[in-house]
Amino acid sequence: MTVEKEDFRKRVEALINVPTLQGMLEKIKPLMESPNAGVEDIANIISADQVLSAKILKVVNSVSYGFFGRISSLRHALVILGFDAIKGLILSTSVFDAMLAAGFYGLWKHSMGCAITAGVIARKIREPNPEEVSIAALLHDIGKVIIKTELPAESTSLDQAVIEKQISTYEAERQILGFDHATVGEWLCQVWNLPDKLADPITYHHQPDLSCFAQRPTAIVHVANVFVRAIGFGFGGDNLVPRISPAAWEMLDMSDSLVREIIGEMDGELEDAEDFLTANDTEI
Amino acid sequence: MQEIPIRRAAAGMKLAKPALNDRGVLLFATGAELTEDNIARLSKAGVKRVTVEGHPVDTDAQEKDLGQEIAELHARFRSVEKDALMRKIRGFFAERLNERAKEA
Numbered sequence: 001m002t003v004e005k006e007d008f009r010k011r012v013e014a015l016i017n018v019p020t021l022q023g024m025l026e027k028i029k030p031l032m033e034s035p036n037a038g039v040e041d042i043a044n045i046i047s048a049d050q051v052l053s054a055k056i057l058k059v060v061n062s063v064s065y066g067f068f069g070r071i072s073s074l075r076h077a078l079v080i081l082g083f084d085a086i087k088g089l090i091l092s093t094s095v096f097d098a099m100l101a102a103g104f105y106g107l108w109k110h111s112m113g114c115a116i117t118a119g120v121i122a123r124k125i126r127e128p129n130p131e132e133v134s135i136a137a138l139l140h141d142i143g144k145v146i147i148k149t150e151l152p153a154e155s156t157s158l159d160q161a162v163i164e165k166q167i168s169t170y171e172a173e174r175q176i177l178g179f180d181h182a183t184v185g186e187w188l189c190q191v192w193n194l195p196d197k198l199a200d201p202i203t204y205h206h207q208p209d210l211s212c213f214a215q216r217p218t219a220i221v222h223v224a225n226v227f228v229r230a231i232g233f234g235f236g237g238d239n240l241v242p243r244i245s246p247a248a249w250e251m252l253d254m255s256d257s258l259v260r261e262i263i264g265e266m267d268g269e270l271e272d273a274e275d276f277l278t279a280n281d282t283e284i
Numbered sequence: 285m286q287e288i289p290i291r292r293a294a295a296g297m298k299l300a301k302p303a304l305n306d307r308g309v310l311l312f313a314t315g316a317e318l319t320e321d322n323i324a325r326l327s328k329a330g331v332k333r334v335t336v337e338g339h340p341v342d343t344d345a346q347e348k349d350l351g352q353e354i355a356e357l358h359a360r361f362r363s364v365e366k367d368a369l370m371r372k373i374r375g376f377f378a379e380r381l382n383e384r385a386k387e388a
Contacts, residue, residue, distance in 0.1 A: 166363075244369060244370065264380060
């Protein structure tokens with residue numbers, strides 16, 4: 001079973017199977033690039049799509065649970081999160097819709113858990129824009145969604161390899177496909193023109209040392225992915241905790257007591273989030 | 285009698301010891317029957333544990349759960365257990381599981 005990397009890249013680049021996303025991004029792009037556009041202008045356009053608005057608010061409230069209190073308006077979400085993060089959210093809600101529709105609940109929960117954990121770490125180490133880091137974490141495995149939906153036969157082989165060889169999905173992808181979900185994520189970031197602060201953590205969450213433009217956010221998402229797997233929240237495709245890059249760990253400079261605080265806080269937030277998500281029928 | 289965390293308290297249980305706040309002020313006397321309302325009041329007053337009549341909470345099941353959770357934690361770390369940093373991180377998560385079990 002072989003998949004030509006360049007052929008698959010072209011398929012990914014041609015992926016416009018998320019119409020809400022593409023239409024919405026096209027509408028708000030000029031506004032995002034205009035120095036005169038205000039929060040109200042963008043909020044008005046997104047608010048016109050009530051389903052999308054509700055989904056965005058739901059995700060925002062899930063990943064920032066317990067920090068801001070409830071965010072009840074898109075305008076409020078835009079002020080807190082910023083345009084880039086909202087762009088990432090529009091992307092994530094559309095892609096995660098596809099994920100849930102295809103029954104990948106465990107991966108969605110893993111992504112939500114990673115977003116919550118990254119937010120906790122970012123706040124604890126006083127990283128600027130912790131919400132943005134959360135959104136990057138929410139999207140970190142977006143490449144897995146594309147592989148699962150676009151390459152179903154290969155995905156079955158990947159799942160088998162994970163079980164039979166006791167390897168991670170990441171390793172299985174490299175062995176069987178010749179490329180991995182982080183690379184697919186990178187292609188998507190390019191197609192959707194996402195900023196480096198979102199693209200780097202998605203592209204390098206397994207190799208944070210390679211990040212050039214968003215080293216700390218990438219290190220945070222890398223560690224958050226390890227922590228959420230360690231605690232066993234959701235399912236990222238395998239049940240193996242990956243190794244943390246010593247350089248990324250050193251960069252975040254977390255004392256033992258801070259790590260304990262982070263784990264305590266993430267545990268509490270994940271428990272709350274689980275209740276919140278379950279109460280909302282697990283749909284985004 | 286059994287000492288239980290407040291979150292395991294349920295309406296209908298009876299206090300076997302008085303419930304005091306952290307300054308020692310009596311909130312409910314021995315024999316008081318717990319209701320949803322007064323459990324909420326105790327929780328709001330910062331009471332973490334209460335002693336109730338009988339043995340209404342199955343703590344043995346909790347112990348088994350902890351053992352299983354620790355085993356699962358080790359299984360998740362199986363491919364990185366030779367790495368000193370990862371062993372340390374696993375230790376932090378094991379500590380958290382133990383804390384949770386104590387809270388329960």
